[in-house]
Amino acid sequence: ILNVEQSPQSLHVQEGDSTNFTCSFPSSNFYALHWYRWETAKSPEALFVMTLNGDEKKKGRISATLNTKEGYSYLYIKGSQPEDSATYLCASRTGNQFYFGTGTSLTVIP
Amino acid sequence: GAVVSQHPSWVICKSGTSVKIECRSLDFQATTMFWYRQFPKQSLMLMATSNEGSKATYEQGVEKDKFLINHASLTLSTLTVTSAHPEDSSFYICSARDPRTGGTEAFFGQGTRLTVV
Numbered sequence: 001i002l003n004v005e006q007s008p009q010s011l012h013v014q015e016g017d018s019t020n021f022t023c024s025f026p027s028s029n030f031y032a033l034h035w036y037r038w039e040t041a042k043s044p045e046a047l048f049v050m051t052l053n054g055d056e057k058k059k060g061r062i063s064a065t066l067n068t069k070e071g072y073s074y075l076y077i078k079g080s081q082p083e084d085s086a087t088y089l090c091a092s093r094t095g096n097q098f099y100f101g102t103g104t105s106l107t108v109i110p
Numbered sequence: 111g112a113v114v115s116q117h118p119s120w121v122i123c124k125s126g127t128s129v130k131i132e133c134r135s136l137d138f139q140a141t142t143m144f145w146y147r148q149f150p151k152q153s154l155m156l157m158a159t160s161n162e163g164s165k166a167t168y169e170q171g172v173e174k175d176k177f178l179i180n181h182a183s184l185t186l187s188t189l190t191v192t193s194a195h196p197e198d199s200s201f202y203i204c205s206a207r208d209p210r211t212g213g214t215e216a217f218f219g220q221g222t223r224l225t226v227v
Contacts (some may be wrong), residue, residue: 003151041216043114089154091216093153095227098144098205109200 004028004092006101013080014109020076021104023090027071032093035075038103039086046102047075047088080108112138112208116219123194123226131189132202139184140206144216145177148201157202160187194226202206 005024014017025033032051036044044070049059053068077084087103113136123129128220131142141162141179145156158165166179178190178196187206191198203221 014222034216036218041220043116043118046215048218091154097156098154100146102151102153105123 002092002099004090004099004101005086005097006090006104008104009102010105010107012107012109014046015080015082017080017108018076018078019080019106020074021088021106023070023073023075023092023101025090025092025099027068029091029094030068030071031095032070033066033073034091034093034098035073036089036091037086037088044089055065077106080106081108082108112177112206112217114160114204114206114212114219116215116222118222119220121224121225125192125195125226128190128192129224131191131202131204131224133187133189133206135206135208135217138188138208139204140208142186143181143185143187143204143206145179145187145189146203146205148203154203160189162187163206166180177200183198191224194224196226199224199226224226 007056029071035045037045040045048064049067057064065074066073087105089103091098091100115134117132118196147157148154157172160179160181162181164223168174181187205216205218
């Protein structure tokens with residue numbers, strides 16, 4: 001079992017603030033790092049897949065970076081909006097298997 | 111992205127009864143589907159890999175006779191929790207990979223909250 005850790009566990013920010021979370025994973029046998037956005041009662045929505053050290057991906061106000069040598073990924077949200085409130089889940093993929101973190105629960109206060 | 115539908119979204123059952131959860135890929139065919147379980151404040155843990163037309167592969171510590179998996183078609187996998195007990199109360203979620211996108215991304219159902227009373 002791979003130990004994937006996310007921090008913080010939860011976060012409350014004011015609308016308009018920028019924020020970031022961390023996903024740590026073992027760098028051995030690494031294949032890909034996935035980020036998902038998960039709203040209550042909905043399916044997790046895929047945000048990014050990154051495979052190469054130094055990868056940076058961006059989708060609107062959300063971006064992510066990857067460091068495979070030290071085993072971490074950052075997710076950034078610029079100018080948070082209430083609709084960004086969700087749990088952000090990361091998963092490290094080794095071969096055919098996904099190993100998930102426990103998620104970071106983000107609440108954006110209007 | 112691809113769509114995976116899971117039903118029911120929640121279920122309450124009596125101890126000793128069985129519960130069936132369905133996972134369907136709506137717009138693609140999935141030869142393989144994955145079943146996860148999540149206990150409170152813990153991460154999603156893979157229970158088993160469901161293979162169309164053959165036996166499922168179970169992770170260590172998961173009882174195959176208790177969690178019956180059937181993947182009879184390319185768009186449907188079912189998980190049946192047999193003789194459910196309160197300790198089986200958990201959140202169950204399925205996923206599948208769309209071969210049209212190279213199978214690199216996992217698409218999830220909405221999950222099922224099971225409560226055994």
